[in-house]
């Protein structure tokens with residue numbers, strides 16, 4: 178079926194004009210892409226993700242502590258100390274500690290004690306974060322660095 | 333006329349009201365049809381209308397007034413929005429309290445805020461219904477395909493305006509809804525993580541950072557949303573609405589039954605007049621006559637028309653007044669919600685987006701990437717392409733008038749409803765793949781979940797209809813009706829049947845107390 182507008186052969190002398198138009202179009206699209214560099218943050222305003230928590234002695238094996246500000250659970254076991262992020266891997270709500278794991282209020286993801294997903298839409302387990310010790314003896318959690326699940330910090 | 337300057341001065345002063353009026357209006361009260369045409373034609377704001385309107389276009393049943401209602405609501409939102417900006421401060425430490433002040437302290441602040449809120453909801457409803465009206469009257473057929481596309485852009489902009497406005501009060505609801513929304517933008521990570529390539533290729537992260545300017549919702553996000561909400565999106569919407577209206581006229585007014593759009597538009601008289609335009613000594617025809625083009629395709633005789641002034645103006649004013657009345661009554665009657673101030677440590681439970689996103693949230697609760705990005709993208713693209721995939725010109729301009737159209741629509745509503753209810757009922761009662769196979773790969777869940785299956789069923793149904801009827805219009809009716817009913821049911825479920833932890837409850841009375 179023919180279209181509404183007639184097709185016309187491209188006259189030769191229009192070619193240069195068209196090339197110019199395309200160049201202009203490319204320039205405009207290019208500069209729009211370049212302009213997106215401005216709103217793209219190169220430094221995230223949250224700054225470092227490292228924060229100090231208590232001394233190891235304050236957290237004897239078998240106890241745990243929820244840090245609501247930092248959205249982290251510190252868990253101390255005979256194998257060492259672990260920091261598990263409480264940010265749901267689905268869409269970023271804060272999970273609640275339950276008797277045998279974690280539950281997310283937003284879309285019902287459920288995680289086991291070690292952070293594994295056992296139900297709901299979360300695509301992966303809760304993040305384990307790097308734990309280290311500062312010179313003053315206090316523990317430091319690095320919220321920006323994920324470690325393998327099950328890797329404990331030995332005091 | 334007086335000979336003294338003073339006399340002339342007095343004379344002018346006496347005639348001031350009359351001269352003032354004449355200088356503004358340019359014409360007297362229009363009494364003849366010609367005068368009425370002039371009134372429209374020579375006024376900057378009115379001349380977007382044709383000088384004469386088709387009687388059929390003026391009938392309420394043709395449009396249900398929904399396009400004009402959408403635009404009226406936009407105007408109401410502009411005015412109330414500017415008033416709110418007088419006190420609103422887009423900073424995380426001030427925003428919440430400035431809204432509180434507007435609501436509880438500023439004289440009429442509460443009413444203006446309420447109107448702004450309810451008009452926004454009404455606008456989403458009006459735009460959705462307008463889209464349905466255009467679809468079911470086949471008004472998207474050639475030459476109106478592009479205007480349908482513009483309409484889709486307006487629809488997306490309307491939703492974007494609502495979404496960005498939702499963050500501004502900086503209360504718990506706002507904070508968590510936007511956190512979820514921003515993480516949906518980041519959800520391609522679900523796929524890139526499963527493939528293990530997020531380190532090198534992270535489109536989800538880029539989108540989220542562009543939106544939030546940070547990795548969490550904070551001051552940077554608030555200022556960005558404010559900028560989008562008060563400047564960028566309203567300007568874009570106003571500009572596109574202008575083109576939308578202009579195209580209505582250029583496409584020959586509203587779609588009418590029995591008018592086959594011809595390729596040449598207005599046709600013969602144009603060609604004849606265009607023979608010797610340039611060297612004509614006297615200008616005897618309007619510009620439109622010499623432009624050889626397929627527009628404006630009026631396709632109407634003078635007999636079917638009435639002067640737009642006052643008939644069309646009166647109809648538009650009436651719709652505007654009704655929308656205004658509705659918004660004000662809602663504003664006086666119901667208060668816009670305001671929860672506690674945003675607290676990044678404790679999510680609102682349940683954290684619900686505005687109602688028109690709850691169908692989406694329902695699908696997001698199966699898979700963020702599939703339900704939050706891929707399916708919406710398929711829906712928006714699918715809707716946009718409808719006029720290009722269905723080009724049968726038959727039943728243009730009246731509701732489902734093609735033979736069998738009403739039956740296809742009814743069946744599709746039924747099948748769409750059964751599908752949507754099943755998609756909710758199965759996971760609620762039996763769980764989903766991860767509950768049955770705990771170690772299942774995430775890629776499988778992204779691909780196979782109630783949302784993607786529902787979409788596939790809708791597509792399959794519409795292909796069946798296409799094969800059976802041999803008509804693309806019937807297939808389009810099937811798909812669109814499925815989309816409409818699926819949207820309604822999922823939204824309904826998200827609004828009324830989801831409680832804390834997104835669990836299913838028959839009524840909020842059964843929600844656990846905490």
Ligand code: HEM
Nearest residue numbers: 395399400402403463466471479480483484486487586587
């Ligand atoms: C901000 C949103 C919108 C506004 C303000 C708006 C406004 C209007 C107005 C005033 C009309 C005149 C006829 C009527 O009142 O029904 C119209 C017609 C039309 N609209 Fe929209 N509209 C919007 C969104 C949409 C959407 C979402 C679609 C579809 C995807 C759409 C597609 C069309 C088409 C194809 C026509 C021509 C209909 C015909 O010829 O009968 N519009 N619009």
Ligand code: FES
Nearest residue numbers: 265267268281284
């Ligand atoms: S954010 Fe946790 S389940 Fe959606």
